[in-house]
Amino acid sequence: IDGIDTQTIIDEVDEDIHLLIPTHHQKGIHETLQVENDNDDDFGTKRYVENYESDDLTDSSTLENSVSLKEITQIQSLSFGDIGSVSHIDHLLSVYPEHYQNLPTINVTPSSPQFQENKKEFAMDILGLDLKAPGTPYKEFVLAFSWAVYIFEQYLGVRQYRKLREPNPPKSLQDIEEIREKFHKTQEYGLDKAKFGFVSGLFGQVQSTWIIVWDVLPWLWNLSGEWLTYAGYGTDYEITQSLIFTVTITTMLYFISLPLSLYYTFVIEERHGFNKMTLGLFVMDTVKGFLITGVIGLPIIALGLQIIKWSGDNFYFYVWVFMIIFNFILLTIYPTLIQPLFNKVTPLPEGELREQIEALAARIKFPLKKLHVIDGSKRSGHSNAYFYGFFKNKQIVIYDTLIEQANNEEILAVVGHELGHWSLNHSVKVLTIYQIHNLFLFFVFSQFISNTVLYRSFGFETQPTLIGFILFQFIYAPIENVVAFLMNILSRKHEFEADAFAKKLGYGKQLRTGLIKIQIKNLGNINNDAWYSAYHFSHPPLPERLNALEKMD
Ligand SMILES: [Zn+2]
Incomplete structure (x- = not known):
């Protein structure tokens, strides 16, 4: 003016x-x-x-x-x-x-x-909406959307539940003997997990509704401010207050959900023979998890908030770059500093399997620097294998449970599948998409960071940056859901491609028997609802994978 x-x-x-x-x-x-x-x-x-x-x-x-x-x-x-x-x-x-x-x-x-x-x-008018108009019902929108998603997901859950009660495996798998034998066990495990999913889903939905409707966040924020005042600091120490808030809400939510996670590990996993954890190990894991999250997470939050303060209107770009650097550092220190706190990772002993894997890596010029076994059996009977590392410094890690469950040829086929992910640049592609999405997310956040109406709608009288980011993520949820769905589609496409790669290496048959074995040992759901798996699964259901392997000839 x-x-x-x-x-x-x-x-x-x-x-x-x-x-x-x-x-x-x-x-x-x-x-x-x-x-x-x-x-x-x-x-x-x-x-x-x-x-x-x-x-x-x-x-x-x-x-x-x-x-x-x-x-x-x-x-x-x-x-x-x-x-x-x-x-x-x-x-x-x-x-x-x-x-x-x-x-x-x-x-x-x-x-x-x-x-x-x-x-x-x-x-910024999106679709003609004035996002800063007073009285914009952000809270009502977030509640309505989260209940819509909840109801939709419960509907999918019911569809899946019906499939889990069917007595026979899908037709294409009926002549595989091991599947006929173990099918009822996979169904029982699936049913137990589905029932647990209904309870924990309802619990989570009620909890988030409680947090939003009863203005739990502003209450916790003000409480953090009071503690800060007791300690002799004013509430203009926004970053310190944000850290107190983060610790408080994380601890609170952890203890609220503790009975559910105890039940899952010590009742459901136990009942089906997967749980190898003792209560002592569970407590140790929790303590270590909290300490590591605190030691790494809190400085990152403080630094991120500081960068936003320093960089003004274009903060989204700087925060984005900061997060990329942080991710690289985390991925670099993870195998040497963090993983050893939870698991023992040892070199795969000399022998036939080691020679075969090294020969396979050499054949396709995979820069294999380390070949390791991880003691997954310490916690659970589930099995897996993965590769890891940047550029010319790769390692392959195999679960001891996989070595126990599958023969050498099948393990080679699984490794061949993992090498397919590397050869076809799957992880680079996925990482790039996530980074582009993050840039978009931070940019849209920068359009909301000073949106007074948003803060007011959720009961805040001030506009702390961290709170802004949390509230923004609430209203961003619809986009996040669509992105997660599309990423699942992409991931399933990658799985098919990696299977095809392993087959091209000459491991088609072994991959087939290996996948069946892994599926049965893990009691993975064999009989899945098409909608449910399309929405939730990052890997294609077994019948589709076996079908694709056969068709490729
Ligand atoms: Zn894969």
Whole structure:
């Protein structure tokens, strides 16, 4: 707003007017008011310019931050960080009516080209929706969407449940003897997991509804602020408060869900012979998990928030780069610093299997630096194999359970499948897609970070960055769901391609028997609902995989 002559406004309403200066508590979004004042102490008019910056104002919600128009002869310029400030004023009016309701309202239609330019630049209308309109029902939207997803997923669960109660395996697998023998066991395990899924799903849905409807997040945020005050710090230590908040909510949610995870491990997995954990190991895992998450996670959150403070409006780019670097560091230190805390990883002993795997790697020029066995059997009877590492420094890791369950030829076929993922650049492709998605996510977040309506909708009176990110993820959930679904489709495509690769290496038959063995030893669901597997599965169901292996000839 440029060049408004305040006297005409005062004349018109015939009383003094206070100009409210709303502020955000974020750096990088400054609101400045430049005014020309009459200074009565001097003869004549002495002009000076006052700058009010959001950093100088501690609480925007009181009249102390207002300026009387009588003291101002002309507003030189009044600029806001973004258009959202207009709705911010509307909010102040609705939240603090006692302060503002008796003030006269004047509508000024700014017409300067600069204003129009800013409006174009900052107002982000998606599909014609004004995302910063006061009263936008963000909370209601999040609740409605999460219940819709919940109901849809329960419907899929019921469809899958029906398949798990069928007495016979799919037709294409009926002449495989091992499957006929063990089919009922896989069905029982699937049914137990499905029942558990219904209970834990309902529990999770009720919990998130409770958190949103009863404003648990603002309550915890204010509680963290109180603790901070006890410790002698003010709530302007936003990052410290964010860390306290993170620890509090993580611990709270962990203990709330503890009975369910205990039941899953020590009742369901136990009943089907998979659980190898003792209660002592479970507790140790938990303690270690918390410590590592804290040691790595908290500094990352603090640094991320600091970067947002430093970098202003374009923070999304810097945070994105930061997260990429962090991911690389994490992947680098994981095998040497983190994994040994949980598992023993030892070199695969010299012998036939080792020679065969090395020969296979050499044949397709896989830069195999390390070939390891991991003691997966310490916790569970489930089996697996994977490869790992950057560039020319790769390692293959095989679960001891896989070595126990399959013969050498079948293990080679599984390794061949893993090498297929490498040769076809699957992990690079997936990683690239995730990074592009992250950039998009952070960019959209940057459009919401100062959206007062969003914070208000969830019961927050201030706008802490970490909270903004959490709330943003709530409203981003629909896109996240679609992305997860598409990534499952891509992952299943990659699995077929890796199977085909192993077959081309000459391991078609061994992969077939290996997959059947692994499926049966793991009691993986053999009889799946088409909708359920399309939505949830990252790997194609066994009949489809075997079918594809056969067809390739
Ligand atoms: Zn695979």
